[in-house]
Amino acid sequence: MHDAPETPSDGAATQTPPDVPEPLPEGAEPQPEGAEPQRELAEPLIEVQGLVKAFGDLEVLKGVDLTVSRGESMVVIGGSGTGKSVLIKHIIGLLRPDAGKVTIGGRVVADLKRAELVEVRRGMGMLFQYAALFDSMTVAQNVSFALHRHTKMTEAEIADRVAEVLAMVGLSGAEESWPAELSGGMKKRAGLARAIALGPEIMLYDEPNTGLDPILTDQINDLILDLQQRLDVTSVTITHDMTSAYKIADRIAMLYEGRIEEVGTPEEIQNSSNPVVQQFIHGRAEGPITAR
């Protein structure tokens, strides 16, 4: 039971994401495209193997392979409609794969029994693209929602925890506000506070900067980095904003045509010779990626 919501990841390797891309070690060989670079990382926590998913005739994921190590910040980039959100929804078990599997800490998500899935999800937090706050509840009720259901904390302890996580995201005093009264950035912060309330080991961010101005975008990025350092979480972020990707990623994976096109550190991605990657990261209209 998660009696204490502030539980950090047990035994997690501390790997804080750098603000600037790490340079390649001297003499290091560039990795072949599509292959993950050989880095010394902690044990794998999230493993996606041969993930295939179709909706009707539309095959969105055609065999995605991706490994995220404990404590790592992985950013998945890719164009609109390439299945980034579909991938993240498989990780948390909101979708079932047609083929392939996702494992969390060695456990296959799709094979988990109800109680096991509940246990796994309690160790995960997710920030949705538009925050997905419950609009019939105040900010405090949103943030305390999981605490009421999954802990034996008293009302006073829950109120303290709500105040604590709201302070962490810079929303102190917003307890009694309604989602409709919040700006886009505040909604994202409230959604983030709700996601971290139980002290997750894994954080999933689905387009955390969508709809935000550049300053708010950077504030959210700082918040993600700050939480990464403070809570020592493993995170997977979906974005197509390269500035954010370079800032928050330990590694970046590019999803293209239903597969992972390339994985590497921000610098490796920036220096990639793959024309698909180059076109995407520089936002060029001309190149192998065509408009969908």
Next chain:
Amino acid sequence: MTGIIEGVGRFVIGVLEEAGRTAILLAKIIATLRRPPYYIHQWFEQMLDVGVRSLPIVVVTAIFSGAVFALQTWEGFEQYGTTSFVGPVVALALTREMVPVLASLMVAGRAGSAMAAEIGTMVVTEQVDALRTMAVDPVEYLVVPRVVATALMLPVVVLIGDMIGLWGGSLVVVNMYDQGPRIYWDGVWQMLTFTDLKSGLIKACAFGVLIALFGCQNGFSTSGGAQGVGRATTRAVVSGSMAILISNFFLTKLLID
């Protein structure tokens, strides 16, 4: 011609799909009811919404249904000099059929549509996914309270509607046609048995389950934005109302047998 056949085929497939989805949801509800957690606070909130807040429209429906039925019955019975039977006939018609069916149709329009709209909006804004990510089963949290509340509160609302409807009938008979109130009410109480009331209340309970089932199921199958929510709401009212009218025949047959 091909177009007509295609249209009919699509309609039949659509009906079967919805029936299948609703049956699956019902099975999930039954499975969920057998194990905790029970969100009792949600149950009471829904009971307040479906029961107490539906009372005004049910009261208006019942009072005018009773009045109109008394009016029509009086006109017919007067020709045969049997106006003393107006009270008993109004009582039987209201408690067995009119109030349970009409009140349920009104609640389907009010509460069933609200369920579809609320859940549908939660689906398209990813609030239902957010529930799942927080390890809360949407069926447990959203559907079971609505089904339980509607099944429990609709009989209560119908019982109140029965009484109000009878009073509506008396307004016509006593005030418009000057029949002694004692004749009307004696006739009502002599004819009305617990079985008559029970029959209407059993139906109301079953209709309550159907209203909530179709409301929630259509909410969950919402796709798209505001237009999708609108479609889901319409479907919830139409399919819920059809389910009430069709099941009423079979329930009546079952209860008579």
